Amino acid sequence: MEPERQEEYKGHRIELQAREALHAREVEREEEPEQELELLIDDRPVRYGQLPDGRYFLHEYAYDWRESLMDLARGFIDYQSGAEEIRRGGREPGSGE
Secondary structure (H helix, E strand, C coil): CCCCEEEEECCEEEEEEEEEECCHHHHHCCCCCEEEEEEEECCEEECEEECCCCCEEECCEEEEEECCHHHHHHHHHHHHHHHHHHHCCCCCCCCCC
16 A cells, blocks of 8 residues: 655654545445554554544653654654663763754
């Protein structure tokens, strides 16, 4: 399936793909299937949710809420990179970049 949107960010591939969610009631009523977006980072699905105000959050990174899934994915990549650098002993927690 072709991605709706994709980009490379700091060596990571971010994709948004449309996926059809078929529900029994849609099939019974002959309605069009509901379109949802699937977020993939480096070909790995990333679970997300949406707050009542429309902002998105990631289940693995619920500390940040953003209006754009792509922007949120970039923030998650930055977070993971920083955490990995701390694990390797490259910088102190809370010292910024």
